[in-house]
Amino acid sequence: MSDPLLVEAEPYAYAFDPAHTALLIIDMQRDFVEPGGFGETLGNDVSLLQRVVPPLRDVLDATRLAGMTVIHTREGHLPDLSDCPPAKLNRGTPSLRIGDQGPKGRILIRGEYGHDIVDELAPAEGELIIDKPGKGAFYATDLHRELRDRDVHRLVVTGVTTEVCVHTTVREANDRGYECLVLSDCVGSYFAEFQRHGLAMIAAQGGIFGWVASSGHYLKALETGSRR
Numbered sequence: 001m002s003d004p005l006l007v008e009a010e011p012y013a014y015a016f017d018p019a020h021t022a023l024l025i026i027d028m029q030r031d032f033v034e035p036g037g038f039g040e041t042l043g044n045d046v047s048l049l050q051r052v053v054p055p056l057r058d059v060l061d062a063t064r065l066a067g068m069t070v071i072h073t074r075e076g077h078l079p080d081l082s083d084c085p086p087a088k089l090n091r092g093t094p095s096l097r098i099g100d101q102g103p104k105g106r107i108l109i110r111g112e113y114g115h116d117i118v119d120e121l122a123p124a125e126g127e128l129i130i131d132k133p134g135k136g137a138f139y140a141t142d143l144h145r146e147l148r149d150r151d152v153h154r155l156v157v158t159g160v161t162t163e164v165c166v167h168t169t170v171r172e173a174n175d176r177g178y179e180c181l182v183l184s185d186c187v188g189s190y191f192a193e194f195q196r197h198g199l200a201m202i203a204a205q206g207g208i209f210g211w212v213a214s215s216g217h218y219l220k221a222l223e224t225g226s227r228r
């Protein structure tokens, strides 16, 4: 095995071997990032999430160039809603509920335009897409098996939202033995304080859930690797 690449990170440097590491892009779907989708029906300002797209695009390009595994997730439900618990369906007072017709199709329903990933980050041929009914990417999906099949033990985690699907997935991954690096400018929240505290919670206590670094530090490590 070659020497691992080192990323300057909190709480200390994150070491990874690109051959055993995947970039995980969580729920960069129109339903969360663009107006007229699930995020907006909950009363959120979606422009805050759009900031994530340019740095994440750079990370995606460099990760593909490095030949690493790239995995995309999408949160959503079957058209008959049989995989959507009533607790999720009936929660709160959104302007439209999951399954209702919105400007981008039925809200958070698989196969609808709004459910798909934004154009800038569209999956390339051969990249795995995990459709998940929950907030965590491991719940009711094949993600753990797919990662084991690829001999992947480390995850570079990006996407939205920081305190919901990113956090849930990092916690699930951590409990399954994965070492997660979260890229601070490639994850986004509708709430500035949740973004700040969500990131702090991951790296606190010696990295209780994982590591946090900027995309610049991750890209620098990949560049160093390609010059070896």
Ligand code: C5J
Residues within 6 Å of the ligand: 026, 027, 032, 075, 135, 160, 161, 162, 164, 165, 166
């Ligand atoms: C939410 C997500 N926020 N992808 N989903 O409901 O974080």
